[in-house]
Amino acid sequence: MLLRRSMSTTSSHWDRFQKFFVRYPQIGFSIDISRMSFEESLFETQAPAIEKAFAAMKELEAGAIANPDEGRMVGHYWLRNSSLAPAELRAEIDGTLDATLDFAADVHAGKILAANGQKFTRVLVVGIGGSALGPQLVAQAITPANPPLAIDFFDNTDPDGMDRIVAQMGDEIATTLTLVISKSGGTKETRNGMLEAEAAYKAKGLEFAKHAVAVTGLGSELDKHAIAQGWLTRFPMWDWVGGRTSVMSAVGTIAAALQGVDVRQFLAGAAAMDEETRTRPARENAAMLLALMWFSAGKGKGAKDMVVLPYKDRLVLFSKYLQQLVMESLGKEHDLDGNVVNQGIAVYGNKGSTDQHAYVQQLRDGVNNFFVTFIQVAKARDTAGFEVEPGFTSGDYLQGFLRGTRAALAEKGRESITLSVEEVSAFTLGLLIGLFERAVGYYATLVNVNAYHQPGVEAGKKAATTFLKQMGEVLSALSGAGLTADELGAKLNVDAEDAWHMASHLAANGKAKIVPGETPAADRFSAV
Numbered sequence: 296m297l298l299r300r301s302m303s304t305t306s307s308h309w310d311r312f313q314k315f316f317v318r319y320p321q322i323g324f325s326i327d328i329s330r331m332s333f334e335e336s337l338f339e340t341q342a343p344a345i346e347k348a349f350a351a352m353k354e355l356e357a358g359a360i361a362n363p364d365e366g367r368m369v370g371h372y373w374l375r376n377s378s379l380a381p382a383e384l385r386a387e388i389d390g391t392l393d394a395t396l397d398f399a400a401d402v403h404a405g406k407i408l409a410a411n412g413q414k415f416t417r418v419l420v421v422g423i424g425g426s427a428l429g430p431q432l433v434a435q436a437i438t439p440a441n442p443p444l445a446i447d448f449f450d451n452t453d454p455d456g457m458d459r460i461v462a463q464m465g466d467e468i469a470t471t472l473t474l475v476i477s478k479s480g481g482t483k484e485t486r487n488g489m490l491e492a493e494a495a496y497k498a499k500g501l502e503f504a505k506h507a508v509a510v511t512g513l514g515s516e517l518d519k520h521a522i523a524q525g526w527l528t529r530f531p532m533w534d535w536v537g538g539r540t541s542v543m544s545a546v547g548t549i550a551a552a553l554q555g556v557d558v559r560q561f562l563a564g565a566a567a568m569d570e571e572t573r574t575r576p577a578r579e580n581a582a583m584l585l586a587l588m589w590f591s592a593g594k595g596k597g598a599k600d601m602v603v604l605p606y607k608d609r610l611v612l613f614s615k616y617l618q619q620l621v622m623e624s625l626g627k628e629h630d631l632d633g634n635v636v637n638q639g640i641a642v643y644g645n646k647g648s649t650d651q652h653a654y655v656q657q658l659r660d661g662v663n664n665f666f667v668t669f670i671q672v673a674k675a676r677d678t679a680g681f682e683v684e685p686g687f688t689s690g691d692y693l694q695g696f697l698r699g700t701r702a703a704l705a706e707k708g709r710e711s712i713t714l715s716v717e718e719v720s721a722f723t724l725g726l727l728i729g730l731f732e733r734a735v736g737y738y739a740t741l742v743n744v745n746a747y748h749q750p751g752v753e754a755g756k757k758a759a760t761t762f763l764k765q766m767g768e769v770l771s772a773l774s775g776a777g778l779t780a781d782e783l784g785a786k787l788n789v790d791a792e793d794a795w796h797m798a799s800h801l802a803a804n805g806k807a808k809i810v811p812g813e814t815p816a817a818d819r820f821s822a823v
């Protein structure tokens with residue numbers, strides 16, 4: 296009885312697999328949605344929405360104002376196929392790509408040298424969000440084991456984090472090329488990182504400008520600063536490329552090329568996936584299948600989280616990269632008609648099998664509020680095989696754990712998608728990025744949101760600006776006599792809780808004195 300039941304389950308799994316397994320052999324990619332619990336009628340019920348999404352994408356790729364709030368075109372697909380771009384942009388796209396690759400080649404060849412006449416040995420990228428995550432993913436996933444230049448990132452305004460990197464660089468800062476990357480050219484974290492980098496060079500008696508390159512919008516604050524200071528060079532960022540989709544613009548290509556990545560293959564991978572997912576009908580279209588699975592799993596409301604589990608160390612940052620791509624694109628208060636919808640899909644993940652020894656316990660046995668996206672890489676390693684026990688390699692185990700976890704989740708009714716690529720290479724990373732970019736675009740139309748703006752980010756930036764201004768006032772108001780947070784708040788017309796946090800921060804960093812009381816309200820702050 297038991298045996299019969301398990302046999303029929305197995306055969307229905309096999310049937311469903313054959314029905315919902317799509318592969319593109321010419322690019323070594325496949326998607327398996329058979330372990331998602333959607334009804335086949337989804338393709339019929341969603342047919343009008345699917346058509347709408349295809350049509351919207353076609354218009355977007357043809358140069359429509361697909362980001363209506365900001366009145367901008369959305370052109371990341373043109374970065375890997377400039378012939379799709381409006382005619383007036385093509386030469387600039389191609390010219391910028393060539394210029395970044397030529398610059399990197401000149402650095403490698405020693406035609407562009409550090410101020411001390413030596414070859415550059417390191418790159419420091421200063422940027423945040425889309426201006427750092429893409430280069431970080433590329434550095435982690437596809438740079439050679441011993442790249443021509445080592446790479447570090449200032450991707451925050453944490454002084455301790457930056458101090459540690461500067462300390463690790465030591466005297467090698469003299470042969471470090473710094474890329475300051477900011478589309479807007481006004482992001483404070485990046486501005487601070489740039490100033491910290493400038494100071495670090497100065498402390499070693501070096502001229503920052505002779506080691507600095509900017510990637511930014513024409514005429515931005517950063518652009519003007521780079522011109523005024525006489526930096527080595529500048530590469531443009533365009534308003535029709537969003538930060539989270541900028542890895543194939545100069546934002547990503549310059550760091551990648553300096554790292555010895557085959558940038559043209561990276562772009563070719565994305566272009567190849569674009570070709571596959573631009574015109575195929577929904578059932579064969581990997582990007583549309585992903586969007587439909589997100590829609591059916593989360594009931595079009597993001598009710599289920601997306602857990603991204605690549606079984607490959609090189610792809611460990613892919614989940615973080617997708618977190619920005621998906622959540623900044625889809626996490627929206629309003630739909631395109633102005634209705635409050637509070638859309639989004641939460642994304643998290645790290646890598647398998649490591650995560651099996653952490654949160655996968657909850658995925659199998661706990662709250663069923665997610666679907667997993669497994670990423671399987673067929674080729675285990677580049678070097679000769681090694682058997683950890685007779686007949687089995689570490690790579691066999693990795694594959695066994697992926698399949699085992701997929702089966703164990705399915706057994707408990709937990710959904711999963713499996714994407715497969717042959718290896719992790721510039722080409723396959725490009726195609727995976729291209730796949731998710733288009734899936735995000737399609738899904739946005741299915742739920743009727745603008746995937747290409749990020750109005751929510753501004754609120755935090757504004758509140759931080761106010762906090763800093765008021766903290767300056769608190770500092771000026773401190774005197775010899777100790778003041779409580781309530782007294783500071785009343786004096787400066789600042790919320791008492793904010794005043795307490797401001798004064799506490801100043802005290803923790805040697806700019807104020809604190810006499811602790813029994814409660815926060817009894818703490819007294821004075822000038823140093």
Ligand SMILES: O=P(O)(O)OC[C@H]1O[C@](O)(CO)[C@@H](O)[C@@H]1O
Nearest residue numbers: 424425426477478479482538752
């Ligand atoms: O490149 P910029 O303009 O410095 O912006 C950095 C990041 O900040 C955001 O605008 C908002 O966090 C991201 O979309 C962007 O990638």
